[in-house]
Each structure stands twice: as structure tokens, then as C-alpha cells.
Amino acid sequence: MIHIQEVVTRDGLQNEREYVPTEKKIELINRISQTGVNKIEVTSFVSPKAVPNLKDAEEVMKNIDRNPDVTYTTLIPNLKGAQRAVECEADEVNLLVSASNTHNLKNVKKTTEDTFESFKEIIDYLSDKNIALSGALGTSFGCPFEGNVPEERILDCVQKYIDLGVNRITLADTTGMATPKQVYELSSKVLDEFPNITLTLHFHNTRGMGLANVLEGIRAGVIHFDASLGGIGGCPFAPGASGNICSEDLVHMLHFMDYELNVDLDKMIETSKYLQTLLSHPLDGQIINAGKITDLHSVDGI
Numbered sequence: 336m337i338h339i340q341e342v343v344t345r346d347g348l349q350n351e352r353e354y355v356p357t358e359k360k361i362e363l364i365n366r367i368s369q370t371g372v373n374k375i376e377v378t379s380f381v382s383p384k385a386v387p388n389l390k391d392a393e394e395v396m397k398n399i400d401r402n403p404d405v406t407y408t409t410l411i412p413n414l415k416g417a418q419r420a421v422e423c424e425a426d427e428v429n430l431l432v433s434a435s436n437t438h439n440l441k442n443v444k445k446t447t448e449d450t451f452e453s454f455k456e457i458i459d460y461l462s463d464k465n466i467a468l469s470g471a472l473g474t475s476f477g478c479p480f481e482g483n484v485p486e487e488r489i490l491d492c493v494q495k496y497i498d499l500g501v502n503r504i505t506l507a508d509t510t511g512m513a514t515p516k517q518v519y520e521l522s523s524k525v526l527d528e529f530p531n532i533t534l535t536l537h538f539h540n541t542r543g544m545g546l547a548n549v550l551e552g553i554r555a556g557v558i559h560f561d562a563s564l565g566g567i568g569g570c571p572f573a574p575g576a577s578g579n580i581c582s583e584d585l586v587h588m589l590h591f592m593d594y595e596l597n598v599d600l601d602k603m604i605e606t607s608k609y610l611q612t613l614l615s616h617p618l619d620g621q622i623i624n625a626g627k628i629t630d631l632h633s634v635d636g637i
Contacts, residue, residue, distance in 0.1 A: 337589055337596045338559045339582065340374040340535065341367050343610065344395070345410055346561075346579055347568040348388045349379065351614065357391040359613050361398050366606045367564070368402040371598040372582075376408050376429065376561075380416035396423035408469065412443065417457045420466070427467040430454055430501065434492050435478035438509070442473070451495045458499055469503035470496040471537065476521070477512030486521060490528055503533045505561065508548070511541020515551040522555035535559040538580045540566060540619075545580035546588055553594075560585065564607045565618030581620035583607045587627060600627070 344364055348355055355363075367375055377399065383390035392409070401407060408427035409420045420428045432450040433439035439447045454470075461468065472492050478484055489506070496504050506525065518536070526534060536552045536559070538545045549560055566581030583603045590600050607623045618624075 336558065337553065337594050338373045339371075339586060339596060339598050340376065340559060340561045341370075341372045341564065341582060342376040342537075342561045342579060343367070343564040343567065343582070345376040345379050345389070347563040347565070349386045350569040350578075351388055351567065353615055354388055355613050357394050357398075360391070360395050363606070363610060363613065364395070364399045366602075366609060368400065368405050369599075370602045370606055371596075372405065373597065374406040374408060374427075376410065377425075379410035379412075380419040381410070381412050393419060393423055396420075396425060406467070408467075410471075411457070413453065414456050414460060417460055421461070421464050425466060427469055427503075428457075428461070429505075430457070430468070430470045430496075431473060431507075432470070432492070433473035433478070433509070434484050434488050435474040435481050437480040438474045438478050441480070447492070451492075451499070454499055458501075467503070468501050469505065469535075470499075470501040471505040471507050472496070473507045473509045475506035476508040476514075476517055477510070479510045479512070486524060489521060490525065493525060493529055493532070497529065497532065502531065503535070504529075505535040505537050507537040507561075508539055511539035511545070513538060513548050514544060515547045518548045519551040519555050522552050522557050526556050533559065535561060537561040539569065540578060540580050546585060549580065549585060549588075562586075564603070564610050564620075565614075565623065566620045567610075567614070567618065578619050581618075581622075583622045584620050587622045591628060 378389050378392040380392050406426045408429050409425045410429045411417050436447045536557050538548045562582040562585045563579035564582045566578040568579040586598045586600050
């Protein structure tokens with residue numbers, strides 16, 4: 336079973352210049368909740384000055400209709416973010432650190448090691464709260480400032496998460512630098528070294544290799560993947576970090592390759608069309624424009 340984790344209302348909207356009204360975000364999440372995805376990254380409890388489109392994080396979290404089959408997670412940057420997530424009854428909080436020290440400094444003005452150290456306070460606060468922990472590792476497949484990030488560095492960072500008690504870990508391709516060969520090799524090594532973690536892969540389609548990377552991740556044994564409706568999103572703090580892999584394109588590919596997954600492709604396409612009405616630019620996805628490969632056309636008039 337392949338599990339799809341939707342990130343459009345966090346990673347997707349954080350990079351949008353146009354503000355999406357709160358009630359529209361809530362409606363979008365409610366629609367996504369009925370598509371069959373197993374997790375939705377609803378929002379991020381960051382400074383509104385840093386990410387204006389997520390300034391309504393609390394209001395969104397408190398007013399969505401929750402499907403018991405969906406995990407509703409939020410990204411948190413610090414202890415205050417953790418407190419806000421608990422107040423909003425998030426099912427899970429997601430920590431984030433970059434394997435690249437340069438990118439981490441650019442992103443949060445801390446070294447990678449200092450960020451891991453700061454997680455201890457957050458984890459201690461959450462220790463008696465009914466909330467799950469996950470940890471993302473940005474620039475796992477390359478850094479736009481440093482270039483290649485050694486495998487040993489990735490393994491060391493995964494171990495640091497495990498030492499903190501975090502066993503749900505995401506390897507994130509922050510600026511779309513991953514190649515299929517690299518994905519297979521690194522994913523295989525991480526799963527071999529740490530067989531008891533739940534590993535998620537998070538790809539961007541910056542250089543057109545996103546879906547190929549997914550297939551190599553599956554070949555390595557990964558079954559959890561992040562994706563964003565319409566292929567929107569990207570990191571505001573990294574040059575060239577264009578959109579995530581497109582949810583409906585990913586589900587379409589896996590569906591017609593006979594992989595087992597719970598997502599309803601038609602519902603996802605309709606939800607992507609709804610997203611299109613909220614934005615003032617075309618979506619990057621292919622299926623919303625071309626249709627499914629089973630959509631046939633009349634020969635009349637040809």
C-alpha cells in the first residue's frame with residue numbers, strides 16, 4: 336500500500352503571493368480529507384511576517400472537519416509553535432532541520448546542530464501531550480549553496496532524530512536536486528541502517544525528475560510520499576525551489592501502474608480543479624489539463 340500525504344495547504348500555499356482566504360483554505364482541506372490521503376500537513380505555526388499566507392493557522396486548524404482516517408499535522412519551528420499546535424489539537428507536529436548547515440542558517444539562522452539541540456525543549460514539552468512527532472530533514476539530496484550533501488551526513492542526522500525519540504522521518508529534496516539513482520541508493524541505505532523508522536520522501540519537480548524519484552523510492556522500499564495538489568509550493572528561502580510533485584499526477588501514475596493506494600483519483604482531480612479557482616495562475620499539474628489516459632474524445636469534426 337502506497338500512502339499519499341498532502342502538503343498543499345502548508346508547503347504549497349507558503350510560496351503563493353496571493354493570500355487565500357481562511358474559509359477557502361478550510362474548504363480545500365475538507366475536500367482533501369475526502370480523497371483518501373492518509374495525512375494532511377494543514378499549516379505551519381510560523382511568524383506571519385515570514386509566511387503571510389499562513390497567518391490564519393489557528394483559525395484553520397480549529398475549523399476544519401476532521402476525518403478520523405486522516406492524520407492532521409502541522410509544521411512547528413519552535414516551542415511557541417508546539418504550544419500553538421497543542422492548543423489546536425493537531426494530531427502530529429513536524430520538526431524541520433536542514434542537513435546542509437548553510438541552508439539551515441539561511442532558513443532559521445541556526446546551525447544544524449543548534450537546531451537539533453533546540454528540539455529537546457520542544458520534545459520535553461510534548462512528552463505528556465497526546466500528539467505524535469515527526470521530523471523532516473531538508474536538503475537531503477543536495478543543497479543549492481553547498482552542492483552535494485554526503486550520505487554520512489544524512490545518516491548522522493537521522494540518528495540524531497532517533498536519539499530524540501523521533502521515528503517518523505522525512506527525507507526532503509528541498510530544491511529538486513535529487514536524481515532517481517541517488518534516491519534509490521540513499522533510501523536503501525537509510526532503510527537498511529534504520530529498519531524501524533517510518534520513512535517518507537518529499538520531492539520537488541524542479542528539474543522534472545519528481546515522479547521518477549518516487550518510483551525509485553518505491554523500489555527501495557519506501558511507501559510514504561508527500562505531494563501537493565497542482566504541483567504548487569516550494570521553499571521561500573532557497574533559490575530555484577519550485578513546486579512539489581503534483582498529487583493528482585502522482586496518484587494517476589501509481590493508479591495506472593496497479594499500485595495499491597486508497598486515494599480516489601477522480602476526487603483528487605476535482606479538488607485540484609477547486610484549488611485552481613482559488614489561485615490567479617495556472618497549476619503545473621499535467622492531469623488537470625490533459626485528463627486521465629482513459630479519457631477519450633469524440634472523432635466528430637476531425
